[in-house]
Each structure stands twice: as structure tokens, then as C-alpha cells.
Amino acid sequence: SLLPGGFLIVLIRISNVSTGRFANATLVRLTEFLSVGYKKGVRPVKDWNTPTNVEIDLMVYSILNVDEKNQVLTTYVWYRQSWKDEFLVWDSQDFDGVKKISIPTANVWVPDILINEFVDVGKSPDIPYVYVTDDGVVHNYKPIQVVTACTLNIYNFPFDVQNCSLTFQSWLHTIDDINITLMREPEELSKDKSVFMNQGEWELLHVLSKYKNFSVDKEEYYAEMKFHVVIRRRPLFYTVNLLLPSIFLMVMDIVGFYLPPDSGERVSFKITLLLGYSVFLIIVSDTLPATAIGTPLIGVYFVVCMALLVISLTETVLIVRLVHKQDLQPPVPQWLKYLVLERAPVLFCIHKKHRLCSRLSSQSTDMENYKENNYGTGRYRRKQDNVPPLMDNILQEVTTIRHFLEKRDKCREIAKEWLQVGYVLDVLLFRVYLVAVVAYSITLGTLWSVWQAA
Numbered sequence: 001s002l003l004p005g006g007f008l009i010v011l012i013r014i015s016n017v018s019t020g021r022f023a024n025a026t027l028v029r030l031t032e033f034l035s036v037g038y039k040k041g042v043r044p045v046k047d048w049n050t051p052t053n054v055e056i057d058l059m060v061y062s063i064l065n066v067d068e069k070n071q072v073l074t075t076y077v078w079y080r081q082s083w084k085d086e087f088l089v090w091d092s093q094d095f096d097g098v099k100k101i102s103i104p105t106a107n108v109w110v111p112d113i114l115i116n117e118f119v120d121v122g123k124s125p126d127i128p129y130v131y132v133t134d135d136g137v138v139h140n141y142k143p144i145q146v147v148t149a150c151t152l153n154i155y156n157f158p159f160d161v162q163n164c165s166l167t168f169q170s171w172l173h174t175i176d177d178i179n180i181t182l183m184r185e186p187e188e189l190s191k192d193k194s195v196f197m198n199q200g201e202w203e204l205l206h207v208l209s210k211y212k213n214f215s216v217d218k219e220e221y222y223a224e225m226k227f228h229v230v231i232r233r234r235p236l237f238y239t240v241n242l243l244l245p246s247i248f249l250m251v252m253d254i255v256g257f258y259l260p261p262d263s264g265e266r267v268s269f270k271i272t273l274l275l276g277y278s279v280f281l282i283i284v285s286d287t288l289p290a291t292a293i294g295t296p297l298i299g300v301y302f303v304v305c306m307a308l309l310v311i312s313l314t315e316t317v318l319i320v321r322l323v324h325k326q327d328l329q330p331p332v333p334q335w336l337k338y339l340v341l342e343r344a345p346v347l348f349c350i351h352k353k354h355r356l357c358s359r360l361s362s363q364s365t366d367m368e369n370y371k372e373n374n375y376g377t378g379r380y381r382r383k384q385d386n387v388p389p390l391m392d393n394i395l396q397e398v399t400t401i402r403h404f405l406e407k408r409d410k411c412r413e414i415a416k417e418w419l420q421v422g423y424v425l426d427v428l429l430f431r432v433y434l435v436a437v438v439a440y441s442i443t444l445g446t447l448w449s450v451w452q453a454a
Contacts, residue, residue, distance in 0.1 A: 026096045031103060033095075034088050034132070040109045043177060044085040044136075051176055054111050056081045056168055057183035058209075058227050061143070061195050063202040066152065066162065066231075068289035072119060073150040073164045075229065078195060080183060082139045083111060089136040102129040108138060111178055116167040116224075117148035154289045157296035158238035159448050161205070162231050169224035175213050180223045182209060201237070205230040242284055242298065246305055249277050250437060253312050257430045261316070261422055262323045270313040277309055301444055308437060315429050323422030337417065345424060 043052055057080040065074040085108065092099045105128055122145025131139040150164035170178040182189065190206045198204070208228040215221045253273050259266040281302055288299055 026098055027101060030090060030095045030098055030101055033090060038087055040107060044087045044109050046086050051179045052083055053179050053181060054081055054083045054113060055181050055183040056225060058207065059192060059195050060204055060207060060229060062197040063200060063231055068152050068154050068291055071149060071152050073148055075146045077144055077146055079144050080141045082137055085136045085138050088132050090134050092134045099134045100131055102131050104128055105130050112171050113168050114171050115146060115148060116169060119149045120147040122147045154291060154296045155294055157289055157298055158233055158235040160233050164229050166227045166229060167224055169222055174220045175223040180225045201234055202231045203234055205232055245280060246302060249273060250305055253309055254434060261319045261426045262419060266316050267320055270316050274309045274313055277306060304440065312433060319422050319426045323419045
């Protein structure tokens with residue numbers, strides 16, 4: 001039986017609500033009704049053995065930042081969660097058919113569900129209200145700026161795909177108190193890109209979800225829902241600003257092999273390319289992502305291209321030194337002449353150089369025959385016996401000049417042979433260099449194409 005005092009208290013409370021400026025305010029009456037005796041610090045179940053089932057949902061709105069150096073991902077998500085509060089139930093017929101009401105979040109019990117990967121507090125707007133339906137279901141919808149730790153693999157940059165996880169779980173309550181389920185089907189959640197801002201550097205591929213329960217001490221188990229946010233970088237910007245300039249410089253280095261090897265212009269051209277590539281690497285060094293545990297493949301690509309340019313310059317310097325004409329240059333060794341001037345042109349189809357070598361040899365033989373026929377020693381001596389002393393001096397001077405010219409022609413022939421050796425070696429080294437560049441480019445292009453298509 002009710003005490004009269006208690007009955008009077010109820011009458012006074014109702015009379016206070018039904019009078020004054022809130023006399024016809026249904027929402028005020030409903031709020032007062034729900035707040036009477038409500039304990040927000042207690043889990044809202046009548047039977048303590050009944051777990052509170054929290055349904056959650058996640059929608060990625062934007063990828064704000066991907067910090068490869070610190071391994072941090074910053075996203076902006078729309079987070080939704082709902083649960084049944086058995087103490088926030090009313091009959092809509094008693095309150096003018098009201099089936100839903102918004103009340104302050106601070107006045108109701110809220111589950112302690114957090115994201116395990118949180119590393120910093122983002123600038124999230126404060127949403128002070130939750131929706132409550134007449135059957136006691138509480139809907140808590142809010143946007144969150146999530147700053148989480150993520151293992152970022154930058155090896156495939158700029159064709160990389162990142163998989164970062166957001167793990168939601170109750171920090172204190174076990175699965176016997178709070179269980180977590182999805183608000184939507186996993187397939188629908190995975191393909192939902194309706195609110196994603198799709199104009200940035202990163203493209204959202206899908207959001208995968210996985211539920212599991214785990215235990216730290218094998219005694220108490222906790223429920224967790226893990227969302228895998230899979231994103232892919234758009235490589236167009238980096239392709240245009242990083243890869244294409246490097247490719248153009250390497251093509252110009254290959255074209256530089258068509259300059260004559262016996263001129264100094266090729267060395268100057270190669271040095272200019274090397275300096276230009278060094279400046280290019282300084283400019284793009286701030287663009288490349290860097291971590292303490294790995295280097296992107298594109299960084300290795302730039303280093304290898306730099307090494308190829310150095311090798312190309314070194315080859316050019318050696319060839320120029322080899323074909324440079326000197327008076328004291330020794331003759332070409334027979335083994336080198338056989339390998340380079342006879343065998344190599346046949347094996348590597350350098351027919352033009354081979355004919356040139358034969359032509360030089362035939363010209364040298366004709367010159368020797370001509371000298372023997374016109375400046376033979378016996379003929380000179382016969383003439384020397386029939387000439388006066390003045391003419392003898394003139395003939396001696398002519399003989400000295402002839403010996404000098406013969407020596408100079410011999411040096412020229414030696415220089416021509418070294419020049420021919422230099423030309424053949426230059427063609428061989430160019431082909432080896434071209435094969436290395438093409439094989440390296442095809443390998444990297446295939447890898448990047450596979451990563452892009454994945």
C-alpha cells in the first residue's frame with residue numbers, strides 16, 4: 001500500500017510539471033519522466049546477467065593525413081552506435097504519440113567503447129545529444145577525427161596500398177557485460193563509399209570488418225570489432241613529377257652515346273647530365289616518404305639511375321682516353337687487335353667497323369709499297385754517287401724529312417688502330433649499358449604495373 005506522503009509527493013511533482021509555461025510541453029514531461037530515479041553510472045539492465053549488446057557502424061568520410069615517418073594515419077569517420085537501455089522505456093500513447101526524443105549524452109549511460117590504435121586526440125566536434133526511442137534503444141551518432149597508429153608499408157610507393165585497422169572494444173567490461181555487433185551486414189559495410197571524399201591523394205577501396213573475442217589472462221574475455229580500412233594512393237602526381245623527369249634524363253644519357261667518342265663534347269654532356277640528376281634528387285628528396293625501417297623502391301630506382309649515369313661517364317672517359325691521339329702511344333697488342341678488331345665485329349655484327357679496319361690496313365700496306373718503290377735505299381745510294389756535295393746535303397735533308405714523315409705516319413697508323421679499338425669497345429659497352437637499362441626499366445615497370453592492378 002502507498003503511503004499518503006508518497007502519494008502527495010507524486011501529486012506535487014506532477015502538478016509542478018503541468019503548471020506554468022511547461023503546462024503543454026510533452027517533451028518536458030517525457031524528459032522528467034525518464035530522468036526520475038535514473039542512475040547513469042549503472043549498466044541499464046534489470047537482470048545483471050543480461051549483457052548489453054552494442055551495435056556499431058563506421059563510415060569513412062575522408063583521409064586527412066598519412067604520416068609514413070611516424071606511422072600514423074589520420075582519418076575522419078562517421079561513427080554510429082546503439083544499445084538497449086531498459087530504464088529509458090515509455091508508452092508513446094501517454095506522451096502524445098512521441099516515439100523518439102533527444103536527451104543530453106551526459107544524462108545517460110554510455111558504453112566505454114574506445115579505439116585501441118588511438119595515439120592522439122583529434123579535433124572532433126562535440127555532439128552533446130543522443131536519440132532515445134520509446135522501446136529504450138539509444139542512438140549515439142557522432143563524427144570522429146581518428147589519429148591512429150598504423151603499420152605503413154612504403155616499399156611500393158607511389159603505387160602502395162595501405163591496410164590500417166580500427167579496433168573498437170570496451171576498455172573495462174568483459175563480454176559478459178558488453179558485447180559488440182555490427183549494425184549492418186559486412187558486405188554492405190565493405191562497399192559503402194557514399195560519404196567518402198574522393199578527390200584527395202588517397203582512394204578508399206573497402207572497409208572490412210572482423211569480430212572476435214580475446215583474453216589477456218585466459219580468464220576474462222573481451223569482445224572487439226576490428227575494421228580494416230584499405231586505401232590506395234593515386235600515383236599520377238608522383239609519376240609526372242618524379243618518374244618522367246628521371247626517365248627523360250636516362251634517355252638523354254643513352255642518346256649521348258651517339259656523340260663521337262674522340263671528342264670532348266660527350267664528356268661535357270655526360271657531366272652535365274650527372275649534375276642535373278643530382279639537383280633533381282635534391283629537389284625530390286623531400287617528396288619521398290622515409291621511415292627508419294625501410295626505403296621505397298622508387299628511392300632505390302633513383303640511386304641505381306645515378307649509378308648508371310656514373311658508369312656511363314666512366315665508360316666515356318675511358319674511351320676518350322683510349323682514342324686520344326698521342327705521339328708516344330704504343331702499338332695495339334696483337335691479342336687485343338685480334339679480339340676487338342677481328343672477332344668482336346663478327347660476333348656482335350659490327351660490320352661497318354670491321355670494313356673500316358680492313359680499309360685502314362690496306363691503306364697502310366699501299367703506303368709502305370709506295371715508299372719502298374720510290375724511296376728505296378739502293379736507288380738513293382746510286383744517285384748519291386753521281387751528285388755534287390751541295391746536292392748531297394740537300395738529299396740528306398730530304399732523307400731526314402722522309403724519316404720524320406714515315407715516323408709520323410706510323411704514329412698516325414697506331415692512333416687510327418687505337419681509334420678503331422675505341423669505336424668497337426664503345427659500341428660494345430653501349431649495347432651492354434642499353435641492355436642493363438632496358439632490363440632494369442622492364443623489371444620495375446612490371447612490378448609497378450602489378451602493384452597498380454592489385
